[in-house]
Amino acid sequence: MDIDSIRPILSGLIGAFVAVWLTSRWEKSLPKGLAGKSNEDVTHQHKLTVLIANALFFTGLGIGLAMYKLGGYLSTDMTPLLVGFGFSGFMPILALVAIPLVRGQRPIEALYAFSVGQKSPMAVTYGILGVGAAMLPFGLYRLGA
Incomplete structure (x- = not known):
């Protein structure tokens, strides 16, 4: 076996x-909570939204591989x-904002719950997703060119 x-x-x-x-x-x-709610309460309240955001992240990666x-x-x-x-950055952010708005909840709580689920600070989580989302227009442009 070689190196x-x-x-x-x-x-x-x-x-x-x-x-x-x-x-x-x-x-x-x-942090141990957001707006008087514990991390457990926030993550439980937005469990479905976080699950959908994670699925959309992996769907975006799958699109690239496909x-x-x-x-x-x-x-x-x-x-x-x-x-x-680009899709793996953009689609989770879209879901984390849109789903709570449709359900009458605060998007910041879903964004926070997703970050807690990733066990990383919000700046790191959304820094990475934001860079990905910023790549999407360039990728779509190259598809059309």
Whole structure:
């Protein structure tokens, strides 16, 4: 077994270790509630919304992967990456705002519950999703070009 065949496994293990370490550190610094409600109450109240947002995140990634596999794009073409990461950033944010509004709830609570579910600060969670959402117009433009 040569190093080139092991490198992706080592990279994945190191990435997983860093992710677990970061979330364990961040979890200790997260607020214990929002607007007088505990984290448990907020997450329970928005459980379905968070589930839908997570499903939409993975659907966006699936769109990008499907474009590479089924769309005939080369592995060096950035269009599927931009579209997939764009949808995986935009669709959860849209769901986390729209669903509570339709249900007569506060979107900030759903956004907070999603961040608590990810065990990361809101700035990190929505920084990553925001970067993804910002890629969507570029990906859609490249699709049309």
